[in-house]
Amino acid sequence: MKTLVWVEHDNQHVADATLATVTAASQLGEVHLLVAGSGCGGVADEAAKIEGVGKVHVADDAAYEHHLAENVAPLIADLMGHHDAFVAPATTTGKNVAPRVAALLDVMQISDILSVEDGDKCFTRPIYAGNAIATVTSSDEKLVITVRGTAFDKAAADGGSAEIEAVSGPGDAGLSSFVSEDIKASDRPELTSAKVIVSGGRALGSAEKFEEFITPLADKLGAGIGASRAAVDAGYVPNDYQVGQTGKIVAPELYIAIGISGAIQHLAGMKDSKTIVAINKDEDAPIFQVADYGLVADLFNVVPELTEKL
Amino acid sequence: MKILVPVKRVIDYNVKPRVKSDGSGVDLANVKMSMNPFDEISVEEAIRLKEGGKAEEIVAVSIGPAKAQETLRTALAMGADRAILVETDHDVEPLAVAKILKAIVDEEQPGLVILGKQAIDDDSNQTGQMLAALLGWGQGTFANTVEVGDGSVEVKREIDGGLQTVRLNLPAIVTTDLRLNEPRYASLPNIMKAKSKPLDQKTPGDYGVDTAPRLSTSNVSEPPKREAGEILEDVDALVTKLKNMGVA
Ligand SMILES: Cc1cc2nc3c(=O)[nH]c(=O)nc-3n(C[C@H](O)[C@H](O)[C@H](O)COP(=O)(O)OP(=O)(O)OC[C@H]3O[C@@H](n4cnc5c(N)ncnc54)[C@H](O)[C@@H]3O)c2cc1C
Numbered sequence: 001m002k003t004l005v006w007v008e009h010d011n012q013h014v015a016d017a018t019l020a021t022v023t024a025a026s027q028l029g030e031v032h033l034l035v036a037g038s039g040c041g042g043v044a045d046e047a048a049k050i051e052g053v054g055k056v057h058v059a060d061d062a063a064y065e066h067h068l069a070e071n072v073a074p075l076i077a078d079l080m081g082h083h084d085a086f087v088a089p090a091t092t093t094g095k096n097v098a099p100r101v102a103a104l105l106d107v108m109q110i111s112d113i114l115s116v117e118d119g120d121k122c123f124t125r126p127i128y129a130g131n132a133i134a135t136v137t138s139s140d141e142k143l144v145i146t147v148r149g150t151a152f153d154k155a156a157a158d159g160g161s162a163e164i165e166a167v168s169g170p171g172d173a174g175l176s177s178f179v180s181e182d183i184k185a186s187d188r189p190e191l192t193s194a195k196v197i198v199s200g201g202r203a204l205g206s207a208e209k210f211e212e213f214i215t216p217l218a219d220k221l222g223a224g225i226g227a228s229r230a231a232v233d234a235g236y237v238p239n240d241y242q243v244g245q246t247g248k249i250v251a252p253e254l255y256i257a258i259g260i261s262g263a264i265q266h267l268a269g270m271k272d273s274k275t276i277v278a279i280n281k282d283e284d285a286p287i288f289q290v291a292d293y294g295l296v297a298d299l300f301n302v303v304p305e306l307t308e309k310l
Numbered sequence: 311m312k313i314l315v316p317v318k319r320v321i322d323y324n325v326k327p328r329v330k331s332d333g334s335g336v337d338l339a340n341v342k343m344s345m346n347p348f349d350e351i352s353v354e355e356a357i358r359l360k361e362g363g364k365a366e367e368i369v370a371v372s373i374g375p376a377k378a379q380e381t382l383r384t385a386l387a388m389g390a391d392r393a394i395l396v397e398t399d400h401d402v403e404p405l406a407v408a409k410i411l412k413a414i415v416d417e418e419q420p421g422l423v424i425l426g427k428q429a430i431d432d433d434s435n436q437t438g439q440m441l442a443a444l445l446g447w448g449q450g451t452f453a454n455t456v457e458v459g460d461g462s463v464e465v466k467r468e469i470d471g472g473l474q475t476v477r478l479n480l481p482a483i484v485t486t487d488l489r490l491n492e493p494r495y496a497s498l499p500n501i502m503k504a505k506s507k508p509l510d511q512k513t514p515g516d517y518g519v520d521t522a523p524r525l526s527t528s529n530v531s532e533p534p535k536r537e538a539g540e541i542l543e544d545v546d547a548l549v550t551k552l553k554n555m556g557v558a
Pocket residue numbers: 200201202203227228229230231242243244245246247248258259260261262263264265266269279280281282285297298299300323347348430
């Protein structure tokens with residue numbers, strides 16, 4: 001099977017999410033990459049070094065700069081004339097683009113795969129907030145797949161030397177345009193690749209308290225910062241901090257949940273973490289049912305003490 | 311402008327799903343079912359656009375079993391004007407749902423279709439994007455804010471890393487994220503009124519759509535269980551554990 005993998009990037013660098021996607025695709029067959037963007041030659045050079053990649057297609061066009069699905073989906077659908085599977089990371093870009101490609105190809109997408117199974121076109125994927133795992137087999141001729149990054153090892157970013165080939169597509173579909181973006185640059189590890197995550201919930205009570213109690217602990221541990229939906233809805237932290245069924249899926253070495261009850265939607269996003277620590281003043285909080293280590297205490301007392309003693 | 315709002319009947323989000331022991335699926339017998347939470351947000355947004363004078367009529371659509379009528383009645387009680395039930399007892403995959411919705415759009419000619427970003431049962435996150443492709447319309451997915459202008463709509467989207475704003479020509483597709491609004495509860499008088507609002511009954515065949523699934527599910531299993539661990543005495547005990555792990 002010949003696969004076409006969506007390279008996630010910001011026109012400067014290949015994003016980490018690409019690497020696990022390459023691993024998933026390589027279990028299906030030959031891996032080709034697509035770098036669609038504007039002024040993205042550097043990204044293509046980086047992508048060509050990823051281990052296990054056969055070829056990099058580069059579509060460099062102003063219309064592809066912001067990865068608008070209306071513009072990139074027809075490009076991908078064209079390239080799928082020569083590929084058997086389109087494989088994208090289950091990032092917000094992948095989730096936006098892949099189903100549009102699938103419909104153009106008249107294919108039912110397989111979302112968020114956890115594994116590639118033996119046999120033809122067989123995969124596992126989570127349903128019902130990860131409370132069930134379905135084994136599904138596609139009967140479509142071509143496949144469109146999104147990949148859960150935490151379920152696959154990352155391909156090595158170095159070691160390959162794939163050929164780079166320029167391609168062009170239909171360009172601007174004239175349906176949509178980019179207006180603006182509000183992306184906060186941060187030195188903190190990105191949630192989906194952080195080794196340690198400190199996550200805060202509704203119990204923090206305000207943006208100020210979140211900053212005062214969660215941030216120093218995260219700094220001490222070199223950790224990424226996450227949050228429950230309740231903390232995001234209340235405006236303590238930006239929306240992309242949300243961990244869960246409908247937010248980010250994370251699986252760090254260590255996840256510290258502070259003042260988070262452990263609703264199934266939250267657990268869906270973090271229960272594959274290697275070690276889970278929960279700090280909650282309610283000993284019956286469901287989070288303790290998945291935690292390796294629990295501290296039944298008032299976070300406002302113990303978190304500063306913990307930060308200091310580490 | 312008319313707004314079409316597809317709403318799906320799913321397991322209530324407060325219920326913990328149980329996998330059937332024979333691996334055939336999730337047990338939905340005697341389980342509380344509700345409108346997909348993202349679809350409540352869609353209905354609410356449509357109502358606000360109508361209240362703001364940007365829309366005249368809201369049509370709710372559901373594809374599912376006869377009981378999906380209840381879901382449509384909820385949408386009507388919240389403030390939708392009429393409803394269409396496309397009745398089928400089979401599970402219909404997002405691609406086929408999108409095809410049925412396309413046929414309804416061709417008939418109804420809405421200016422905006424507002425869907426949820428994700429149904430909390432199949433967790434597919436596909437239908438809106440697929441419908442946009444089939445119609446050749448723009449798509450504003452994972453909407454945090456929707457501003458309808460003259461001939462176009464601006465959608466602020468929740469993306470990895472922050473927020474992105476795009477402008478789409480109308481007609482267009484929007485899919486809703488959690489922060490778009492807080493859905494209202496239907497008042498008792500409105501629940502009564504909803505009973506007499508029009509609800510059309512159709513079948514997938516009426517729209518000439520083949521709903522045969524493309525994916526076959528051979529097994530549904532429980533994920534590996536995590537055992538509850540240790541409750542620690544105090545912060546010092548936790549510090550020791552973390553130091554032993556080598557993270558601190
Ligand atoms: C469609 C849908 C999608 C959703 N998606 C997500 C998702 O992706 N991610 C997500 O997280 N949620 C999601 N949710 C929301 C989820 O159902 C819960 O409402 C949410 O996770 C609760 O957040 P919380 O644990 O911070 O708040 P709460 O449930 O209110 O818990 C707060 C906890 O803090 C504890 N506490 C209070 N004060 C203190 C103190 N001083 N010290 C220590 N502990 C204290 C309390 O005992 C309690 O356990 C979703 C819901 C829906 C309907």
